[in-house]
Amino acid sequence: MKFNNETRAFGSIRKTRRWGTCGVILGLAALGLITSPVRADERVNPNPATNAKSLQGSPTVDSTKDQGSSEKSIGSVEVTVNREKVESAVSAAKKAGLIVKETEVEGGLVTNSDELAKKTAEIESSYDKQATTIVDESEKVETRKKEKQDSYDKAKDQYDKDLAEYNRKLAELRDQRVQGSTNGIKLYGEFDQSKRGSLDYYSKLTAVFDSSIPNLETVEGALGANKNTTLTLNKDLQHDRLENKDFYGHSDSKGTYGGSVITGIKQGSTFTLHNVGKTKTGKTISARFVARNNPIPEHKIAGNPSTYTRLNVWWNKAKTDTDISSVNFNPYNYTNVEWDIHYYDEKTGKPIDLGLVSIYSDLDFGQAVRHTYGDNSTGIVVNPSGSSVKETTVNGKTYWVGVKADGVYKQDDPSGLNRYKAGDPYYTDVDDYNSIPEGSIVSVGHGSVQRLTYLQHGDKPFSTYTESQSSAYREYWNNWNKDHGKAADSDDEIFSSGFAFQLWGGRSIINQLEEPKPPLKPSESTTPREVEVTYTRLRTTPTVEKLVKNSAGTNVNNSSVPKLSEVVWELETKPLAANRKETTIYELTDNLPQGYLLDLAKTVAQNQDFTVTYDKDKHQLKGSLKAEGLVKVNTDLSKAYKTPVLKVYGTVTNDGATYKNNFHLNLNNEFESYSNIVKVTTPGKPNDPDNPNNNLIKPLKHNHNKDGVIIDGKTVLAGSTNYYHITLDYDQYKGIKADPSAILKGFGAIDDYPEEAVTINKSDIRYIDSEGKEVSGISVYQYDSIEAVDNDKVKAFLESSEIKPKGAFQVFLVDDPEAYFKQYIKAGKSVTIIDPMVTKEELRNTGKSFENTAYQVDFGNGYKTDTVVNNVPTVKPTKKNLNKAGVDIDGKQVLAGTVNYYTVTADYSQYKGIEADKDRIGKGFYIVDDYPEEAVTINQDGVQVTDSKGQVVKGLKMALYKSLEKAPSGVQEALKSRNFTPKGAIQVFEAENPEEFYKTYVQTGEVLTITNPMTVKKELGQTGGKYENTAYQIDFGMAYVTDTVVNNVPKIEPKKDVVIDHLSKESLDGKEVKLNQTFNYKLVGSLIPKDRSEQLFEYKFSDDYDETHDDYQSVYKVFAAVDFETSDGQKFKAGDELTKFTSQVVDKAKGKVDISFDDAFLKSILETSEFQAEVYLQMTRIQSGTVENTYYHTVNGVEVVSNTVVTHTPEEPKTPEEHPQQPERSLPSTGEQASAELLLAGLAMGGAAAGLLYSKRKKKEA
DSSP states (O other), rough: OOOOOOOOSSSSOOOSSSTTTTOHHHHHHHHHHOOOOOOTTTOOOSSSSSTBBOOOOOOHHHHHHHHHHHHHHOOOEEEEEOOOHHHHHHHHHHHHTOOOEEEEEEEEEOOHHHHHHHHHHHHHHHHHHHHHHHHHHHHHHHHHHHHHHHHHHHHHHHHHHHHHHHHHHHHHTTTEEEEEEETTEEEEEOEEEEEEGGGGGGOOOEEEEETTTTTTBSSSOSSSSSSEEEEEESSEEEEEETTTTTTTTGGGGGOOOEEEEEEEOTTTTEEEEEEEEEBOOOOOEEEEEEEEEEOOSOOOOTTTTHHHHHHEEEOOOSSTTOOBOEEEEEEESSSEEEEEEEEETTTOOOOOOEEEEEOOOOTTTOHHHEEEEESSSOOOEEEEEEEEEEEEEETEEEEEEOOOOOOOOOSSOOTOOOOOOTTEEOOOOOOOGTTTTOOOOOEEEESSSEEEEEOOTTOOOOOOOOOOHHHHHHHHHHHHHHHTOOOOHHHHHHHBBBBEEEEEOSSSEEEEEEEOOOOHHHHHHHOOEEEEEEEEEEOOOOEEEEEEEEOOOOOOTTOOOOOEEEEEEEEEOOOOTTTOOOOOEEEEEEEOOOOOOOHHHHHHHHHEEEEEETEEETTEEEEEHHHHHHHHSSSSSSSSOOOOOEEEEEEEEEOOOOEEEEEHHHHHEEEEEEEOOOEEEOOOTOTTTSOOOOOOOOOEEEEEEESOOOOOBBOTTTTEEEEEEEEEEEETTTTOOOHHHHTTTTTTEEOOOOTEEEEEOOOGGGGEEETSSSSOOOEEEEEGGGGOOOOHHHHHHHHTTTTOOOOSSSEESSSSSHHHHIIIITTOOEEEEEEEEEGGGGTOOOOOEEEEEEEEEEEEEEEEOOOOOEEOOOOOOOOEEEOOTTTTTTOOOOTTEEEEEEEEEEEEEGGTOOOOOOOTTTOOOOEEEEOOTTTTTEEGGGGGEEESSSSBOSEEEEESSGGGGGSSSHHHHHHHHHHHOOOOOOEEEESSSSSHHHHIIITTTOOOHHHHHHHHOTTTHOEEEEEEEEEEEEEETTTEEEOOEEEEOOOOOOEEEESTTTOOOOOOTTOOOOTTTHHHHHHOOBOOOBBBBSSOOOOEEEEOOTTTTEEEEEEEEEEESSEEEETOEEOTTOOOGGGGGEEEEEEEETEOOOOOOOHHHHBOTTTTSOOOEEEEEEEEEEEEEEEEEEEEEEEEEEEOOOOOOOEEEEEOOOOOOSOOOOOOOOOOTTTTOOOHHHHHOOOOOOSOOOOOEEOOOOOOOO
């Protein structure tokens, strides 16, 4: 391998070897040179390769048209199959009277002689089967016709006999008496007087139903309850509570009776008697009973459950199949029984118009009956002489009432019911049919709905007894029982008030004669049958087939193939059928797919039987069979012939493309056939429906940290390792079919890495597949430039892919392409290259970015990854000195005693989103303050650490160390590695939990501010001097230094002098002051420099004078010593009097005076101005001796002592005592006005008295 040691400058612009060192502007210009405008309608390749970026064009019009006709043909040859046998059968069927439906269907196209023979045999077999079926059906029709005719003939013979018998009987009856008649019905005959006392009394009567009544049905035998009769309650009805208690004397406890006692009766209530007989036509008769009205009870007592209506419907159960019982009705407390009877066919539910002859017997005790039929008439009613039945009218309707009587009542009804009066008929019992004709009538009629009405009292109005009548009746009843030695009965018994009547039953007593109906002739009921016959038309066509293969001859239809690999289309015609006509034209046309680069020369050379032509504009190839080929086709037309296959050679040139192709055959200009469509695809198509998993060739480039976290676009640390992953995307190749020539172009990757920013860690390069297994057999080559490549395989790899890296690059090349293809490419297993590179240390704190791009190369085709960009951070912690108001006072004059609010800003904003290695995080996070311990004292209680939102930072601990050697190792190592040496003591802020601190503040890009109040030591005011402060931010083991903040403390230098007055320049310090002389102590305040950090708030003079030698009368004056300006715009000059801005406090007993400037005045002095003042204290020497004097000067709380002045006052010789006149003092003791004259006066002469030499300095009293 060759390595280039050339060093390049870099920044946010990638390497620019091609364009030299002209810099960013020229580099951008170069980009412009290779950029062309993109039209709005221009399609963009979503997955371009480096060596073929064009997109596949749209199919040609002819290609689309041919594919739209795939597997279709135009024209055919018809084959006739013999169908004489089936046609003969059809002719016979038509003669037999069958309707024959003949249809002709297409038998489809057959493509070869074998299929033609098979299809012909199938059709002939079908014709034979159809002929057999038709013949069979014809024979069945003839048989059925004969059977029907025979049946008709037999029925007709019977009908003729029945009709003759009917006419004979009818003729006999016409000579007899007509008992009654109605529409279509007559009742003939006489009563058989010899049979009185039985139903046979009516046996000589005959009811004749003539044919004028359509759909009439008559009963076979008699209606009544038989073995199959059942009763159902259908609507509103319930079973009576006494039904099974034998209350009615005929419960079914012994299986003797059928039926039910029903209650709940009201208008519309319904029950049904099923299977009560059969019609002569065989229908099963059922009768549905529907209540016509609401019952009127005889008794109704409110709240009495025994006064209710019920109806017992019962019959004697049949023991044999021939037993028939009447259906008996016992109404209880029910005076007006009125029901519609609906007769219907039990099987179909359809109504039956039923002709009935009914005998009603046992009409007695004034009971009345009315039976009406379908026409609402009472039909024929025969009331024989001696019946004791009277026709009467009730409510406008005709009823028949039983009136058999045995004299009259001799008294009124004693029961309380007023049922009769003395003289009313005394009705007696009729003994059912044993008394016939007494109590009997005959009713004849027809209808599907008939109405039966039975009244308990036909001779009385419908009404219910009153409750008092019913109660009287109960009393009467039980009194009778008592008189006859019987127990009292229950109300159920007393108020049952029942009667009985029968319906149907017995045997057929009265003869019925019904005119027979003629049978239907066969022609009237026979519909001609229909049979179908299908003829098949058979056609034959030559069949064509399209194949697609690679250069190795492998079928690649519906497969993915590598781009730029050879694809061969094969145009094949299946053998031409035997017995074909002569072939004069045999032409194959192939409209090639776009993006398929035809190798015309090879195609012509490989197809010597054809004349091959190519229309470039249409992208259309034609192959016509030469004359000698046609001779071979036509040599023996009776046999099938296989024509040669036309092969088309070329290359697929597009990524993500689909190459669909078919061809068509032209035979004699009479027949055309279009082949199937074959298809190959190349990988790289987004959202490919043929490969829904992932068809894009999308190699991935990611940068990972040591812990495996993706750090694309993230900040990285100098010295950290970038684990670049190049994932070679092979899933789209799963199942791909590639020929050896494509495979031998090779597989691998090219990494155009930023050599100016990173150093490759070659020993740790690894390869793993998508299953996590190690991959071997890949060699890596590294070059400083493309010109330095000296390996032929690498050169070919670069040339085929047309990849031209800029600057240094790596090539990863598979050693055995065929083995690699089978194991990874064809299996769709992606391979990831892990390529570790260390960020160079010289990038530290430059803020520069670097980028890395790679390429995947498969089958010689290159595909570019996304470019991964990273940057190193610029960490710039800041240090400031603020005053209490937050004003930056860096470089300003700071008075002793002032509080410096140092701030250190730890700026993590450059780290936002960083994904640092865990071991780098483990090196910790620190902020170190190299504070000037000789000048300041840290106010530890006032230390605060806040984030950018002003919230208190958690997880930082603070400690003070006397030197760096005492500090934590992480601090020592980081500072020493950068040759940072603190001057002495340091203050360290340390993250207690580096991981949490990293996540909370560093990774989120926070900015932390440490506010560190430090007070300037007061003693520094006596000496003055400069002090400095520097801080360090330590992240991930790397230290970054702030600017150094420098401040100066001015020296407080008060001066004391002795002068005659403020105008005098002569100093009396060390000189003589005469006794009683007036003089001034001059107190010169310290010069306060401009550019101060704080406002002045205290400027004070304190003089502890010798009150035993000096007399102070509170006279003083203050003057400006320098020019200055105040915030309200006043400008003061040196010498301006400032006394009015001061005040004094005098203690004469102790000899103390304090002169102080007003606070407001001091604060108004601009910090940009100097300030200095002088105070003159007027004194009078009152005693001889040596006097020393010092004053104390206080500036903003810092007190400094001045120099000491000394004066001498000699003793005066004793002379006569004189009393000189004391000068008038014009200055008040307040000090606010001073006497100019006094200050200007000379020394006053004191007394002549001598004094002792006095030399002492008063001590300050507490």
